[in-house]
Structures are given as structure tokens and as C-alpha cells.
Amino acid sequence: MVLRNDLQEAIEREEFALHYQPLMNREGKLAGVEALLRWEHPDKGFISPARFIPLAETTGQIIPISEWALQRACQDMQSLAQQGLGKIRVAVNLSPLQFQRSNFLATLRQTLLTTGLPAEQLSLELTEGILTDNAEGAIDTLHALRSMHIGVSIDDFGTGYSSLSYLKDLPISTVKIDRSFINELTNSYDDAAIVQGIISMAHHLGLKVVAEGVETEEQYQRLLGYQCDIFQGYLLAKPMPLEALETFIAHLS
Ligand code: G
Ligand code: G
Ligand code: MN
Numbered sequence: 001m002v003l004r005n006d007l008q009e010a011i012e013r014e015e016f017a018l019h020y021q022p023l024m025n026r027e028g029k030l031a032g033v034e035a036l037l038r039w040e041h042p043d044k045g046f047i048s049p050a051r052f053i054p055l056a057e058t059t060g061q062i063i064p065i066s067e068w069a070l071q072r073a074c075q076d077m078q079s080l081a082q083q084g085l086g087k088i089r090v091a092v093n094l095s096p097l098q099f100q101r102s103n104f105l106a107t108l109r110q111t112l113l114t115t116g117l118p119a120e121q122l123s124l125e126l127t128e129g130i131l132t133d134n135a136e137g138a139i140d141t142l143h144a145l146r147s148m149h150i151g152v153s154i155d156d157f158g159t160g161y162s163s164l165s166y167l168k169d170l171p172i173s174t175v176k177i178d179r180s181f182i183n184e185l186t187n188s189y190d191d192a193a194i195v196q197g198i199i200s201m202a203h204h205l206g207l208k209v210v211a212e213g214v215e216t217e218e219q220y221q222r223l224l225g226y227q228c229d230i231f232q233g234y235l236l237a238k239p240m241p242l243e244a245l246e247t248f249i250a251h252l253s
């Protein structure tokens with residue numbers, strides 16, 4: 001079990017790392033990367049964010065962790081650019097607490113300023129819950145992000161209670177279909193219908209669609225047929241440290 005004190009030590013000792021998972025477009029070119037937090041505990045080894053983010057949310061420790069992650073992701077993209085590997089777009093996951101803080105936008109602006117990362121290279125992943133909790137405040141924040149040219153994706157799409165219809169008035173750019181639907185795509189008519197429906201409706205609303213958790217060639221081919229825009233999953237590439245990402249990008253033709 002992960003304890004608050006362990007987490008405090010991890011923050012102080014900077015035991016966190018970011019791994020990056022490539023997202024590929026329909027032409028097989030790199031569309032961007034998703035930054036995924038990792039905790040490298042000295043005794044317990046690697047601990048998944050799924051195991052410590054819920055605790056960090058309740059203690060508020062998510063705030064320094066998130067600020068570190070955002071800063072790191074921006075710095076890492078700048079480092080890729082400086083090495084001539086291109087202006088790579090990075091998606092950072094946001095926690096509800098972070099998004100709802102009154103100084104969220106100010107912190108974000110400050111991070112872009114200090115790292116020098118162009119805002120167009122940053123996108124943020126939010127879950128549906130963030131938007132339904134405090135709808136009015138959330139919509140204002142989304143408009144501010146759009147005016148800054150920061151992209152916004154709805155993560156884990158399809159697992160919440162809301163429908164695509166609520167997206168029509170929100171200034172977002174992308175939906176990411178939850179990997180549970182992709183997982184069953186080729187075994188379940190229901191899941192196949194849901195995936196096709198999401199893609200078709202999202203396109204009518206002018207949104208791009210990412211399929212996450214693409215693990216098999218069969219799933220990939222189906223999604224291509226359904227006109228999905230962007231693909232993420234172990235079939236294409238696993239999350240990897242920055243050095244491995246550099247090699248990955250350098251070997252793309
Ligand atoms: O990489 P992995 O499958 O272990 O991620 C598990 C969960 O942790 C995912 O839901 C992912 O969105 C979340 N996550 C990964 N990195 C971050 C981060 O930097 N901040 C927040 N808030 N969540 C993250
Ligand atoms: O909630 P979110 O979508 O941010 O979570 C992303 C998580 O999904 C990361 O922890 C990442 O490691 C994981 N992931 C990425 N690709 C795949 C995949 O193809 N299969 C599975 N099972 N997990 C994946
Ligand atoms: Mn995500």
C-alpha cells in the first residue's frame with residue numbers, strides 16, 4: 001500500500017519520471033506523444049500512477065506532482081526540438097484538482113514561458129468527470145485554453161455517463177476512445193457499434209478521434225476502416241523513457 005509519507009518522500013527526492021507513448025496518424029506518421037507518469041520507488045520498484053494518484057488527489061500532493069510533470073514534459077519536448085527531432089506535440093494528463101484550482105491557468109502560462117514551449121505543442125487530457133463536476137467553471141477554463149492555442153482531449157471517452165451531445169458546445173479538439181472498447185472491438189458487435197458511433201458523431205462535430213489501447217493488427221485495420229484519425233497502443237509503440245523516444249523518432253522515415 002502506498003502511504004502519504006512515502007509520497008511526500010518521493011516528491012522531495014524527485015523519484016518520478018515521465019515516459020512517452022507515441023500516437024500515430026493514418027499515414028503512420030508521428031502525431032504526438034502522451035506523457036505518462038511513473039514513480040520509481042527505491043525499494044518497491046516501479047509504481048503505476050493508478051496506485052498513487054487517487055491518494056495524491058485526496059491529500060493534495062497531486063498539485064506538486066502535476067506541476068513537476070507539466071514542466072518536465074515541456075522541457076523534454078524542447079530538448080527534442082533542440083536535437084533536431086522536430087516540434088513534437090505532447091499530451092499531459094490533468095487531474096480534476098489541478099484543473100479546478102484558481103491558479104491553474106496562471107501556472108500553465110508560467111510553465112510555457114519558462115520552458116519556451118510553443119503552446120500549440122501542448123495538449124491536455126481531461127476525463128469527462130472534470131467537465132460535469134463544475135460545468136460552468138470548466139467551460140470558462142476550456143475557452144481560455146483554446147484562446148491560448150492549447151489542445152484539449154477528452155480521455156477515457158465512453159466510460160462516463162455523459163454523451164457526445166454535451167461535447168457540441170465545448171471548445172475541445174479530440175476524443176480518446178477508452179481502451180476497454182478497443183479491447184473488445186473484434187469480439188463484440190456492441191463494442192464495434194459503439195466505436196463506429198463515437199467516430200462518426202465526433203467527426204460530425206468537427207473533432208478528431210484517438211483510439212487508445214490498440215494491441216492487434218486486426219483492431220488497427222478495423223479502426224482504419226472506421227476512419228479513426230489517430231492510433232495509440234502497444235501494437236504501435238509502448239510508453240518509453242525520453243532516450244528511447246529519441247531513438248524511436250530518429251528511426252521513423
Ligand atoms: O501509464 P498508466 O497506464 O499506468 O496510467 C494509469 C493512469 O494514470 C491513467 O489513467 C493515466 O491517465 C494516469 N496518469 C498517467 N500520468 C499522469 C499524470 O501525469 N497526471 C495525472 N493526473 N494522471 C496521470
Ligand atoms: O487513462 P489513460 O488513457 O491516460 O491511460 C493510459 C494508460 O494506458 C497508460 O498507463 C498506458 O501505459 C496504457 N496503455 C497504452 N497503450 C496500451 C495498450 O495497448 N494496452 C494496454 N493494456 N494499456 C495501454
Ligand atoms: Mn490519457
Ligand code: NA
Pocket residue numbers: 155156157176178179212
Ligand atoms: Na484513457
